Amino acid sequence: MATVVTVTSGKGGVGKTTSSAAIAAGLAQAGHRTVVIDFDVGLRNLDLIMGVERRVVFDFVNVISGEATLNQALIQDKRLENLSILAASQTKDKDALTEEGVGQVLDQLAEMGFEYIVCDSPAGIERGATMALHFADHAVIVTNPEVSSVRDSDRILGILQSKSKRAKEGGKVHEHLLITRYDPVRVENGEMLSKEDVCDILAVKLIGVIPESKAVLKASNTGVPVILDDDADAGLAYGDAVARFLGEDRPMRFVTPKKQGLFSRILGGGD
Amino acid sequence: MALFGLFSGKKKSSAAAAKERLQILISHERQNRHGPDFLPELQRDILAVVKKYVAVRDDHVSIRLDRAGDASVLELNVTLPEN
Ligand SMILES: Nc1ncnc2c1ncn2[C@@H]1O[C@H](COP(=O)(O)OP(=O)(O)OP(=O)(O)O)[C@@H](O)[C@H]1O
Ligand SMILES: [Mg+2]
Numbered sequence: 001m002a003t004v005v006t007v008t009s010g011k012g013g014v015g016k017t018t019s020s021a022a023i024a025a026g027l028a029q030a031g032h033r034t035v036v037i038d039f040d041v042g043l044r045n046l047d048l049i050m051g052v053e054r055r056v057v058f059d060f061v062n063v064i065s066g067e068a069t070l071n072q073a074l075i076q077d078k079r080l081e082n083l084s085i086l087a088a089s090q091t092k093d094k095d096a097l098t099e100e101g102v103g104q105v106l107d108q109l110a111e112m113g114f115e116y117i118v119c120d121s122p123a124g125i126e127r128g129a130t131m132a133l134h135f136a137d138h139a140v141i142v143t144n145p146e147v148s149s150v151r152d153s154d155r156i157l158g159i160l161q162s163k164s165k166r167a168k169e170g171g172k173v174h175e176h177l178l179i180t181r182y183d184p185v186r187v188e189n190g191e192m193l194s195k196e197d198v199c200d201i202l203a204v205k206l207i208g209v210i211p212e213s214k215a216v217l218k219a220s221n222t223g224v225p226v227i228l229d230d231d232a233d234a235g236l237a238y239g240d241a242v243a244r245f246l247g248e249d250r251p252m253r254f255v256t257p258k259k260q261g262l263f264s265r266i267l268g269g270g271d
Numbered sequence: 272m273a274l275f276g277l278f279s280g281k282k283k284s285s286a287a288a289a290k291e292r293l294q295i296l297i298s299h300e301r302q303n304r305h306g307p308d309f310l311p312e313l314q315r316d317i318l319a320v321v322k323k324y325v326a327v328r329d330d331h332v333s334i335r336l337d338r339a340g341d342a343s344v345l346e347l348n349v350t351l352p353e354n
Pocket of ligand 1: 016180
């Protein structure tokens with residue numbers, strides 16, 4: 001049985017694709033056969049973040065419409081042998097994602113022996129997003145510590161709890177909160193919602209806090225999931241999040257301001 | 272930072288304001304979420320009836336369903352214009 005992990009947020013640009021790439025790579029690194037699917041039909045980007053943009057021949061929609069087999073469309077990652085990527089279509093529109101079609105592709109991936117199917121949801125609550133939510137066993141709610149992102153996350157939780165396949169069958173989707181673009185200095189100054197604030201409001205179990213980090217842009221520039229960057233705070237934080245997802249207990253890192261120089265310490269900054 | 276804190280100590284931080292606003296908004300939105308699907312239409316119809324008699328703005332009519340024990344309470348708020 002494959003586990004479907006949907007990475008979702010409602011609001012755009014909060015870090016879903018960055019997180020999908022990191023989580024999928026992390027699961028593969030931990031030894032699990034993993035496939036990551038781009039549900040953002042019309043606005044494909046996961047291929048770039050994964051660094052496979054030049055290897056896309058067939059996509060998710062081609063498979064659904066029978067123009068290609070899954071084997072033809074899956075792209076094997078060159079760094080991690082357990083990881084495959086299924087790109088979104090750049091030309092078709094989102095209505096190409098039918099519930100029946102998506103369901104069949106997911107079933108087939110499970111038959112092929114994939115343990116985890118990570119779904120990179122598009123922003124919004126239209127077709128691509130609702131399809132990714134519908135089939136979720138687990139949902140990673142990506143939230144920035146900012147009012148509109150938190151509100152949209154709550155909206156998505158409502159959809160998960162009423163419209164997902166699991167909910168309709170009387171079950172529950174496992175919910176995990178992933179806070180990204182966290183700036184501990186601004187939190188300390190009272191300018192940004194803290195991780196505790198966001199947890200209080202959304203009441204979802206926190207799986208990780210990813211700091212605002214220059215390493216994320218560098219990773220996307222080069223097409224390497226940031227989790228593979230062992231020198232980067234964001235990469236290490238994603239590593240912790242994946243370990244927690246897999247049941248490990250790890251303390252949160254990078255959630256307090258970095259130690260500062262002597263001067264600012266005398267003035268009372270830092271920790 | 273600490274020095275700055277001395278001068279701005281009294282004022283509530285913007286993060287605290289954000290949290291408070293979100294808590295109020297989200298608890299409201301969660302209540303409506305579990306409401307029946309006809310609520311928005313009911314709100315439109317009631318608004319149309321009210322408008323037949325008084326000139327009110329659309330956002331001055333609010334309707335919500337609250338659950339109190341095993342009873343549901345339909346709460347209608349109409350802010351009438353002055354005069
Ligand atoms: N922790 C972080 N630190 C700094 N920048 C980040 C971080 N996470 C994401 N970003 C940046 O934010 C932008 C949006 O990220 P990403 O594409 O992953 O978001 P998304 O939620 O998938 O967006 P969309 O809704 O458009 O699909 C990118 O430029 C990315 O580099
Ligand atoms: Mg994206």
